[in-house]
Amino acid sequence: MTPPEAPQAVQTFGFQQVDVFSSVPLRGNPLAVVENADTLPDAKMAALAHWTNLSETTFLLNPSQPNADYRVRIFTPYSELPFAGHPTLGSCHVWLSSRVLPEGRDILQESGAGLVRIRRDGNRLAFAAPDLLRKGAVEPDLLAKIRKGLNLSEKDVVAAEWVDNGPGWLALLLKDRNAVLALKPDFAEIAGIRVGVVAPTPGDDEADFEVRAFSAAGFEDPVTGSLNAGIAQWLTGTGIAASAYVARQGTVLGRSGKVYVTRSDKDVWIGGDVVTCVKGQISL
Incomplete structure (x- = not known):
């Protein structure tokens, strides 16, 4: 008979659940954050x-690099990620909630992808988009597979580009917002591929582009910072988008996420609001 395992000591940590890319609870992308998780x-x-x-849960730890303010580890339900966008902003929001920093001071977040710079603009946070690990045209065979999975013809796709800054995103540019919202992906066909879709929204007072994100795990992500960071570098770098624009994401899922993009001489900044929905402690 196998002896029972010895009980492990329970630890208590600060815990918050926040909504990212929205100033209104339940309209953005939720994130769970555990504070002071070094042990x-x-x-x-x-x-x-x-x-x-x-989609992600993050853990705040002491930094291992001398210039960093804190370190973050980012987990999906199945694996760890080196970088992700909405966890970057949500984790920074939680880290800031227990301290006061001088106005105008940037925050340096250490992650698996290196140091990520974050700045504050009132209540809004923005991160400097990390360099793309892969860019350029999507291979014809892969593009054909994705078009099949999204039920798109060749003429439906204006352009396709790798926009991978860590998670593996590629993106398709379609003609208009209605084409993006009408998509009904066959997740079995595009399994293992992270696909973003974007289109301009002329005449829309709230957003300049509509975005959707289809994960490699077979679900649609509500609002995706890493994808929007890659798309922003592509669109602003080629002149398809202006140096400042607003992207909306999550419409089909009943969300209303807003991503605020600004391109400066050196960086592309990906901004959004964050609101705290749950705050307390968790015992593990």
């Missing part, structure tokens, strides 16, 4: 991310 084992991090079943 939490990797297995417990992974188990909690699986339990929350959110």
Whole structure:
């Protein structure tokens, strides 16, 4: 008979659940954040991310690089990511909630992808888009597979580009917002591929582009910072978009996420509001 496992000591951590890319609760992309998680084992991090079943759960730790303000680890329900956009802004929002920094001071977040610079503009946060790890045209065979999975013809796709800054995104540019909103993806056909779709929204007072994100795991993501960062570098770099624009995402899912893009001489900034929905403690 196998002896029972010895009980493990329970630890208590600060915990917040925030909504990112929205100033209104329940309209953006939710994120769970565990504070001061240096003593939490990797297995417990992974188990909690699986339990929350959110697209990402993050853990704030002391930095290992001298210039960083804090370190973040980002977990999906099934794996760890080196970088993701809405967890970057949401984690920074939680980190800032327990401290006061001088106005105008940028925050340096350490992640698996390196240091990410974050700035504050009133209540809004923005991160400097990391360099693309892969860019350029999507291979014809892969593009044909994606078109089949999205039920698109060759003439429906204006352009297609790799916009991978870590998670593996590629993006399709369509003609208009209605074409984006009408998509009904066959997730079995595009399994294992992260596909973003974007189109201009002329005459729309709230947003300049409509975006949707189809994950490699078979679901649609409500509002996606990493995808929007890659798309922004592509669109502003080629002149398809102006140096400042607003992207809307999540419409089909009943969300109303807003991503505020600004291109400066050196960086493309990806901004959004963050609102706290749950704040307390979690025992693990």
